[in-house]
Amino acid sequence: MPDYASQQLVNRVENANLVRYTLAYRIHGHRSAFLDPLGIMDRAEITAIDANRYGLSDPHKIYNLDGIIHVNESESSFESKREATLEEITTHLKNVYCGRVAYEFMHVPDASERRWFAHMVESQTTKPLATEQKRRIFELLTRSEVFDQFMAKKFPQIKRYGLEGAESMMVALDKLFEVSNKTGIINAVLCMPHRGRLNLLTDLLKFSTVKLFHKVRGNAEFPEDSPATGDVLSHLASSPTLIYGAAKPLDVTMLHNPSHLEAVNPVAMGKARAKQLDLMKSESNCELGDRVICIQLHGDAAFTGQGIVMESFGLSNLPHFSSGGSIHIVVNNQLGYTTPAQNARSSFYCSDIGKIINAPVMHVNGDFPEDITHAMEVAFEYRNKFRKDIIIDLITYRRWGHNELDEPAFTQPLMYKIIRSRKSVPKLYEENLLTSNILTSEEIAAFRENYFNYLETQLRAAEDYKTDADTIKKKWSAMVIPSDNTSQIDTGVQKSILEKVGRTSVTPENIVIHPRLQKYHIDARLSKISEGKRIDWATAEALALGSLLLEGHNVRLCGQDVGRGTFSQRHAMLVCQDTEKVAIPLNSLAEDQGMLEVTNSNLSELAVVGFEYGMSIESPNNLNIWEAQFGDFFNGAQVIIDTYISSGEVKWLRQSGLVLLLPHGYDGAGPEHSSCRIERWLQLSNDRFDVLNEKIPVNLNMHIVNPTTPAQYFHALRRQLKRNYRKPLIVVAPKTLLRLPAAASDLNDMTPGTSFRPILGDTAITNKQSIEKIVFVSGKFYYDLFKERQAKKLEDRIAIVRIEELTPFPKEDIVNEMKTYSNANDFIWCQEEPLNNGAYTFMAPRLTQILPFGSKLKYVGRPVSAAPAVGVAKWHHKEHAAILRDVFA
Numbered sequence: 001m002p003d004y005a006s007q008q009l010v011n012r013v014e015n016a017n018l019v020r021y022t023l024a025y026r027i028h029g030h031r032s033a034f035l036d037p038l039g040i041m042d043r044a045e046i047t048a049i050d051a052n053r054y055g056l057s058d059p060h061k062i063y064n065l066d067g068i069i070h071v072n073e074s075e076s077s078f079e080s081k082r083e084a085t086l087e088e089i090t091t092h093l094k095n096v097y098c099g100r101v102a103y104e105f106m107h108v109p110d111a112s113e114r115r116w117f118a119h120m121v122e123s124q125t126t127k128p129l130a131t132e133q134k135r136r137i138f139e140l141l142t143r144s145e146v147f148d149q150f151m152a153k154k155f156p157q158i159k160r161y162g163l164e165g166a167e168s169m170m171v172a173l174d175k176l177f178e179v180s181n182k183t184g185i186i187n188a189v190l191c192m193p194h195r196g197r198l199n200l201l202t203d204l205l206k207f208s209t210v211k212l213f214h215k216v217r218g219n220a221e222f223p224e225d226s227p228a229t230g231d232v233l234s235h236l237a238s239s240p241t242l243i244y245g246a247a248k249p250l251d252v253t254m255l256h257n258p259s260h261l262e263a264v265n266p267v268a269m270g271k272a273r274a275k276q277l278d279l280m281k282s283e284s285n286c287e288l289g290d291r292v293i294c295i296q297l298h299g300d301a302a303f304t305g306q307g308i309v310m311e312s313f314g315l316s317n318l319p320h321f322s323s324g325g326s327i328h329i330v331v332n333n334q335l336g337y338t339t340p341a342q343n344a345r346s347s348f349y350c351s352d353i354g355k356i357i358n359a360p361v362m363h364v365n366g367d368f369p370e371d372i373t374h375a376m377e378v379a380f381e382y383r384n385k386f387r388k389d390i391i392i393d394l395i396t397y398r399r400w401g402h403n404e405l406d407e408p409a410f411t412q413p414l415m416y417k418i419i420r421s422r423k424s425v426p427k428l429y430e431e432n433l434l435t436s437n438i439l440t441s442e443e444i445a446a447f448r449e450n451y452f453n454y455l456e457t458q459l460r461a462a463e464d465y466k467t468d469a470d471t472i473k474k475k476w477s478a479m480v481i482p483s484d485n486t487s488q489i490d491t492g493v494q495k496s497i498l499e500k501v502g503r504t505s506v507t508p509e510n511i512v513i514h515p516r517l518q519k520y521h522i523d524a525r526l527s528k529i530s531e532g533k534r535i536d537w538a539t540a541e542a543l544a545l546g547s548l549l550l551e552g553h554n555v556r557l558c559g560q561d562v563g564r565g566t567f568s569q570r571h572a573m574l575v576c577q578d579t580e581k582v583a584i585p586l587n588s589l590a591e592d593q594g595m596l597e598v599t600n601s602n603l604s605e606l607a608v609v610g611f612e613y614g615m616s617i618e619s620p621n622n623l624n625i626w627e628a629q630f631g632d633f634f635n636g637a638q639v640i641i642d643t644y645i646s647s648g649e650v651k652w653l654r655q656s657g658l659v660l661l662l663p664h665g666y667d668g669a670g671p672e673h674s675s676c677r678i679e680r681w682l683q684l685s686n687d688r689f690d691v692l693n694e695k696i697p698v699n700l701n702m703h704i705v706n707p708t709t710p711a712q713y714f715h716a717l718r719r720q721l722k723r724n725y726r727k728p729l730i731v732v733a734p735k736t737l738l739r740l741p742a743a744a745s746d747l748n749d750m751t752p753g754t755s756f757r758p759i760l761g762d763t764a765i766t767n768k769q770s771i772e773k774i775v776f777v778s779g780k781f782y783y784d785l786f787k788e789r790q791a792k793k794l795e796d797r798i799a800i801v802r803i804e805e806l807t808p809f810p811k812e813d814i815v816n817e818m819k820t821y822s823n824a825n826d827f828i829w830c831q832e833e834p835l836n837n838g839a840y841t842f843m844a845p846r847l848t849q850i851l852p853f854g855s856k857l858k859y860v861g862r863p864v865s866a867a868p869a870v871g872v873a874k875w876h877h878k879e880h881a882a883i884l885r886d887v888f889a
């Protein structure tokens with residue numbers, strides 16, 4: 001007989017082995033789970049979960065479960081036991097971790113989250129769903145399948161990207177909407193790619209099937225006289241109110257999306273955060289995630305292939321970007337267009353990309369919708385408790401090709417041999433309900449027939465459908481679609497208010513200021529405000545933002561190092577030299593003011609700009625500004641710029657007042673960081689000015705300004721929120737002008753009665769009749785021209801006209817200015833950029849049409865170049881001197 005101490009040691013060893021055995025299931029069990037409906041995914045025997053590996057060989061030996069396996073004490077089943085045999089334990093662990101739902105959470109670094117997850121999945125007893133819940137699942141699956149069959153019959157040549165093979169996505173979203181709403185969520189922001197979008201829209205999201213059929217027949221979703229191009233079927237959106245029996249209904253916002261897969265993700269995150277911040281203002285105890293949830297649907301290939309996914313994950317837990325945790329549902333087709341998974345990613349699972357933020361993952365077999373409801377409940381509970389992202393890898397298949405007109409067997413013959421031999425997900429579930437006597441075959445047939453007939457009536461009604469443009473509503477109801485893009489409005493502010501804002505912007509409380517900042521920033525600004533003169537760019541910006549805050553607007557300034565400013569000019573946030581406590585003085589203007597959120601972003605452009613765009617489309621009363629560290633940094637966000645900022649309104653009639661600040665200017669710094677590529681922005685503009693036909697009406701897509709004075713910048717910012725419509729504003733922002741004494745303004749330039757001026761005439765000219773040559777210029781090169789003209793004493797012969805707003809093209813302002821120079825016969829467009837860069841190619845045809853008859857516009861600037869600028873200082877100065885020489889020749 002072993003003594004007591006020896007027996008205790010044996011028990012401890014055996015318990016330690018049982019702990020290791022249990023951990024092995026938690027870590028590796030998912031590799032042995034039944035996850036693939038097609039049976040082609042690797043489901044090898046995993047030696048890590050072999051009991052013999054841990055010295056556990058007797059299946060009948062009884063073990064104490066305390067502190068090892070979580071049990072549910074309220075149940076009289078295995079889960080309530082404190083002791084169990086090894087055989088019972090193994091069966092339980094296999095059921096939990098190797099079934100049709102599998103879990104990956106042991107990579108999560110927070111021990112409390114791992115313990116919560118283990119307890120949640122091990123102690124829950126999966127109860128059979130109630131009859132009404134099963135009927136609900138049947139209805140969702142069947143309507144989705146009937147819809148796809150109807151579309152295939154009526155519109156066989158239309159690409160609809162149907163949901164066949166992944167109908168369980170409908171069940172997943174329905175359950176997620178239900179559990180989130182009943183827990184207090186009242187807003188859901190939803191984004192998704194093409195697949196299954198029409199199924200979801202016309203069923204759960206209440207999109208009019210009449211309107212859809214009207215669109216399918218080749219008609220516009222907007223009235224013909226609306227200034228919109230419309231978009232394809234798979235980009236449509238809806239914002240319904242859903243009733244799930246909670247205290248308040250659930251408002252769902254499905255966002256429009258472009259064909260660039262995953263580009264919508266950060267847009268949804270930004271919109272969700274903006275919604276939550278607005279609610280937190282009205283509900284005192286409301287925190288991020290309490291009332292709003294962000295739900296992101298993905299395709300498996302795009303989820304691993306698109307870098308914006310990684311960038312968006314990188315934002316998810318940052319303090320100025322968190323939206324309280326997103327729930328990600330990857331509708332996993334096991335195929336990307338024609339590329340199989342083994343060629344589409346380097347990881348085992350498509351969900352592995354989420355491990356960069358340690359997000360837990362739940363893999364679910366898409367053939368079993370009841371298991372999906374359980375998975376969605378667990379996913380929401382995790383997100384609701386920890387306010388972090390979680391991923392559901394919904395493993396399904398694609399019954400047809402990438403679209404319904406494609407033949408997938410060209411490239412995946414074996415996969416599609418399996419797919420075409422198997423019953424659909426709705427049919428499999430119907431058989432389950434028939435076996436359980438929940439439904440009869442007659443009820444099923446009647447349901448299918450009734451829904452098909454309903455779609456028939458909707459299709460007939462589409463013949464007489466009249467579209468409307470009811471897209472500007474709710475928070476945006478006061479906004480209009482403008483008929484005049486060049487209207488000038490008074491954006492001045494009382495001088496006393498400007499003085500208050502200016503002083504407050506540099507007077508933080510209870511922090512120790514760096515001595516250089518005290519002298520060159522704080523004391524200097526106070527002096528300028530006191531004089532009312534020499535107002536620089538950073539001060540003008542503070543005056544604009546502060547005055548908007550006092551008017552109740554919220555302002556968000558975002559970008560890399562924007563708190564200080566790339567050129568150490570802004571210092572909107574001041575850091576205590578003793579404690580590193582951060583102060584934002586402009587948030588201390590008044591008790592009832594708006595909030596300035598200064599957001600130093602991570603080193604991303606694509607996701608961050610998408611996020612800011614998403615925030616900007618939530619409310620017209622907030623000002624969102626993104627500043628590039630240098631102007632050409634916008635390149636990294638080109639997908640968002642092309643598909644949202646420049647074209648979002650014309651495609652979807654959704655306005656945005658987002659401001660992009662792009663520091664620009666040639667100073668010998670080299671090819672990169674000199675140019676913000678003005679030419680690209682102008683090429684994206686839809687400014688269709690044609691002087692021969694007066695003016696073709698157009699809903700301008702954005703304003704592009706290249707201001708030369710702080711006052712102009714001040715007015716441009718304020719104008720964003722003072723008009724009754726919103727447009728993106730692209731600011732060709734300064735670098736060297738930030739501290740140039742000549743580029744300064746007076747406070748009087750910002751007081752009532754002043755506004756942004758599309759052009760600035762030459763105020764140095766005393767006798768306009770003596771002017772022979774007019775030089776048109778935009779941006780900072782004006783100061784070089786002014787200085788050179790002064791040195792050559794040519795003020796009586798050459799005038800310099802600044803084009804401050806490039807688009808909308810300020811035709812009337814230029815014409816009126818030119819009339820004052822009646823004897824001018826020589827006209828030049830001057831720029832520091834190369835001929836194929838800058839504004840010349842945009843401005844030349846427009847200016848040419850308004851020059852005096854027979855006159856030609858000459859170009860003076862750098863020659864054509866593949867690079868935006870030279871990288872040798874001597875060459876830069878030589879080019880600079882040549883431009884000045886040619887202008888004043």
